[in-house]
Amino acid sequence: MIDILVAGGGPAGLAAAIRAATAGLEAVVIEPRHLPVDKACGEGIMPSGVAALRALGVNPAGSTLRGIRYVEGTRRAEAAFRGSPGLGVRRTELHTALHRRATELGVRVVTGRAGEVRQDGRSVTTAGLTARWLVAADGLHSPLRRSLGLERPCTSQRRYGLRRHYRIAPWTDFVEVHWSREGEAYVTPVGEELVGVAVLSRHRRSHEQHLTAFPALARTLRGLEAGPVRGAGPLRRSVSAPGAGRVLLAGDAAGYVDALTGEGIALAVATASAAVDCLAAGRPEAYPARWARLTRRHRLLTGALLGAVGHPATARLI
Template identity: 30%
Template sequence: MSNADLPSHCDVLVVGAGPAGAACALWLARAGVDVVLVDQHDFPRDKVCGDGLIPDAHHALRRLGVYDEVMAAAEASRHVACIGPRGGRIDVPGTVAVLPRRELDDIVCRAAVRAGAKLRTPWRFEAAVVEGDVVVGARLKQGDVVRETRARWVVLATGAVPQALQAADMCKRRTPSGIALRGYVKNDAMVGRIKALEVVWHKSLTPGYGWIFPAPGGRFNIGVGIAHSHPARDGEPAKMKDVNLRKVFEAFCAHYEPARELMRTGTLEGDLKGAPLRCSLAGARYSRPGLLVTGEAAGSTYSFTGEGIGKAYETGLLAAETLLAAPGGVPAGTADDVRTRYEAALAALQPRFDLYERANRVNAHPWLADLLIWRARKSERLLRRMAGVLEETSNPGNLVSVRGIVRVLFPGA
């Protein structure tokens, strides 16, 4: 979108123009802050993702003022379909939609520019510029050209790939929490047959799940995700499980007939692409003097569902709000005050992420999905609780706790 000269100074330098970075830059620019937003890619650009927009993303998009523009381009749905290993299905009501990240991120990024943010691409983060123990800017690279931009604050929103975190000395865990593989399939014949966002559990996909999400223009986002792909045991460094994602994808298509038909009768557009996931607000330091980490770089993806767009927006907005709330505003706020406020804001979100970590039992034990689906088809109350998980008004961990399972089997207990 922009290749103009990189400014040498600004109030806030936001590195990464995905959901977290663009949201942060938009919010700050709207408040009159001098913001430079950089990304290593020109926009619009592709991004490996399930592309699902669940209620938290809808809420954030409304706050950002781009909801109508996004929904005009998105494929809206009213349900998330949960499908168990034995084929049982329950359609959980909710406000959901699908829009490929190439279009979604471009919409929010353009809104940030309209608000006054200066977008510069393609610039890659090389290192933090540090004086004493305070980050005072960043060294950025484009081809063979290296430039420095000085800033009162740097916000790192560089996603799940750890290189930028490592370069900024903010990485606590190099390996990801999970991994995913997805592709886009054009199949006009399946339009109207797959209307919900379908999530499928089966023992051949353990410890993960498969999905088919209907996207605009007769396209479908189809993929598989693996939770806890890089476990650490007894203090040892995390190592990759012996998992071949392409074989998991093949198993998904072999098990789930709609996935098999989608691939057999449709046209795969481009290649299947994989990506890491950083979940549960784990794996990175959140701040150091002069620098904040936000979005998936800070682990903003839910481990159970793999949903991260809404929480990336939310943490990006938290970073911006924290900077704006500093005494004297962004230029005058002290590093200690900003860091304390920001880390407290993320800590307030942590219990919610912990609940989704508990709900990961479904991915490890897919028979739990069969149990919940079987009971929800007979219980409006349980279906409402499942809808509440989607809306973040119910505790997902309780559905798969020992007590929760007893209540599912024996409602009067």
Template identity: 50%
Template sequence: MAEFVGGDDAAGGGRADCDLIVVGGGPVGLAAAIGARQRGLSVVVVEPRSLPLDKACGEGLMPGAMAELARLGVEVDGHTITGIAYRQGLGPRFATHDFEGPSGRGVRRTALSGALVQRALSCGVTFVDAKVTALVQDARGVTVSLGGGSGIRSRWLFGCDGLHSPVRRMAGLEAAPRRRLVPARRRYGLRRHFSVTPWSDRVEVFWARRCEVYVTPVGGATIGVAILGGRGLDFDQVIASIPALAARLDGAEPDSTLQGAGPLRQRVRRHGVGRVLLVGDASGYVDALTGEGLRVGLAQAAGAVAAIAGAAREPVDVNRAYEHAWSRASRGANTLTAGLLALAHSPFRRLVVPISAAFPAVFGAAVERIAR
């Protein structure tokens, strides 16, 4: 990565150094950068961490995400995912559904990140190894200040910097915490890989008493195990509480260090202001419960790129256009996630798997909604 020093007027107003600054080098940020280059825009990605990036996540790419990666010209290695299975943590009940169309893929996050980085470089994306310390925007562009006193000015900026987005805060887009009579249930995630031959081509979701455990095949001899639940999760204790899973992992060697993420729920006032748009987890997040976060994030990235590319051809209200695109990409997924999350927090949690098994058509329709 190179140190980028903007033009003489990079401190505020004037000539732009590029069409788009993408803050954040995760999958959604890189997808946005690649998509913008495909539209002929010049792009700078600002990311202080060493690439490729890792993250505590389920690592299952739904068929819709695979289709978007193909459109971007990104190829990833991994393990075929044919569907989703819900399993009762302490019982024999289960519900399964195989995708009606193309398969998904289990891909280690580092492998996905590496493939996206290589594609972005081949497209002519510029990478800057730095941290954004401030941003100022005016009617014609956005100027970001970087560590060391340098800066960049662009016509547009995408905040793709994750759950705890500094861009969201700098742009004044964070929503004030809601006043609640009952304290909010904050949710967190843990993830670790194991060296073991996958026993299923499906993502298996074990519904334990107070958390969900996701098992995703990510290679011929590797699985990823992710746990979602409240504060204070103990990874080993959770696995031990599910005998069927504990038996599968008995003697398996860990293939990665334990990583965590959260709290997951993030709220925003809106998804853009002026020439700054929030994309991916930075634009607000409900939960990882349904496992479709990356599919939604990639769709948001495509919508954001389309909005600014449209403005280059004719006068367009970019914020309004992006709000419509964000809603199309996210609203249905967020509604489904919020509904399932409410059920998971209710006294009826133990009925999720039995109901799914009793009504396979309903379960299948929900899986297909998640997949596309």
């Protein structure tokens, strides 16, 4: 019998499979799309995320990030990362590096879609495959989270994200966060001649329309060769518990607050690794508390920052 079945071949799912394989467990990933997949993503990995990836033997190519700079009009404030740097990485490059590492370790990736889940005291079955455990890492809109009755309604204001690449030499080795009353724009160096610009806002507009809220940035990007726009949202997702029975949720499937702090990849890898560690230790019941500890700071900080975003005067002070 398969030890761990992983629903979803994104960063969280592949991280879970890699962690399982390095622990001597058989892991099989179910993924409906051809890899790698390009999705809306800020593409800036915090130092903790870089360290977590390296612990899995994953070293994607990218641009070194020395810190974060906040920009509002003529105001600027920046904070350098302490110790090791972060990394600006194309989503497709990260996905390729994770897939390559999983393949090296003998992880099977099966084309399919996890649907109905059947489980008893010894096993769990979905998509025609049976395993001892299932890690649901099927993303922000996780069908498995909903089917297991773990999704909790969110009453907060909905936010959406759009990302586009621009052909230009990066002008900084910091992630730049541009603030406005309409939302935020995140500029991340991801290559020698490429930057990613991700916009987060409660308003549903085109990427070009969003950029009008950031005049200086819009002037820099005007007329440049640009790639396709990728979108995501609504972003906020809440769960009643990060698992049910023989199914553990990881990554965005286990709940999501907002992309505002840029910790999505770091948390995806951390929660996926923690889920597998608990299963490998024979202590699945320890995962909810482990998940809560890993995500607590992010949930509190991001919630507070979202409150500030809704009040420009407060955001200016931050």
